[in-house]
Amino acid sequence: MQSRTPAPRATGRPRSAAADAAILAATRQALVELGWSKFTMGDVATRAGVAKTTLYRRWAGKNDLVVDAVAELFDGLRLPPDRGTLAADIEGVVLRFAALLERPEARTALMALIAESTTDEALRARIRSSIVDRQKRLVLEGRARAQQRGELPTEPDPEAAARTADLIFDVIAGAVVHRALVSAEPVDPEWTRSFTTLLLNGLTASTTA
Amino acid sequence: MQSRTPAPRATGRPRSAAADAAILAATRQALVELGWSKFTMGDVATRAGVAKTTLYRRWAGKNDLVVDAVAELFDGLRLPPDRGTLAADIEGVVLRFAALLERPEARTALMALIAESTTDEALRARIRSSIVDRQKRLVLEGRARAQQRGELPTEPDPEAAARTADLIFDVIAGAVVHRALVSAEPVDPEWTRSFTTLLLNGLTASTTA
């Protein structure tokens, strides 16, 4: 976010905060209606009631703009209140994440940005700090809760603990994204319950389904 | 694949199979060097030594072309020979899938295509039949092996069995993709072993790490 604001000067006309909000909202709306490939900067400018040059004064291009627009959706991503069990917490996280992925602007933008990030290291770092880390925090918090309850063992080695947290995050976020976007099936309570059971007990448990 | 071939006529000049191969190879090379956003049809035509019009006679556009080009990478995706245990089979599948995702053309193309597919149902079906189902088959085969060995219970209800298979597929493929592309960390044997242990035994098992 601060990477696009060039150190606010004490003098001169200030940038319009209203324009910022209008542009980001217009960006999300355009993503919904047009998808990624038909999304254009000129269109966003028109929707926001703003000159095209104003967009380029704040964002270097399509990618940076969309990162900020989508990141705002993840601002409200919080862990649900403690429900007493790890299973309930996991289901809560999965359903909240899935609710975000049901928004068309999030679906199309997230995958497109990840695709771009494979050939743009700076963009990847931007996505990580603006979006991915906010999701990951939920996993870390839920894990801490479970360890306090004694549902999960506490790992003394911080490196090993970090690796485990990364693993769990990739499994949860990966499964939800794959279910929602690749398989294109709903992440409903039924699926969420099955997934949570699998994650907690593993494949070898006879109570898979 | 056959959807782009308009019923081969008995008469007239046949389409050049060599051009087909050259175009698909040039497509993959262009994806590697340019990524998705800078990828253009004209560039592919030049690389393949072919006129741009020839591309459009066979593929409707960028998306269809890239689907076929990337699908060829998945042709060779097979389940490794039986290694005797479910754990070994899972690790084999994960590592083979990860090897594909290490190729830059696969990374950038798969995510971009999924992004496009969120606003293009026909493309989504195409991706499913050309790419996703081939991965899924590996999971189904590995699952059948494990059930024959008695490592996994056989589910009598075919609908429930299908749901379970879908779940396992989303978990495996999702975790690998998320690790490789979002977290951008290597899917090496160490991670694969940790993941397999988690998948088999679940979070609650004390031997998480």
Add this chain to the structure above:
DNA sequence: TGGTTTCGCTACGGGTCGTAGCGTAATGGC
């Protein structure tokens, strides 16, 4: 040889990109 289809090539209108230039609006310092 004649009919049919593909191929390479050129050219084109339409659209997007990202930037430059200009006059105007809004702020803070004096």
Add this chain to the structure above:
DNA sequence: GCCATTACGCTACGACCCGTAGCGAAACCA
């Protein structure tokens, strides 16, 4: 109140890519 400074809206522009049309030549079959 005046000035320096910065943001804004607007227009225009060259560059690029898209997808298609039209042409003559090439390759195949009957």
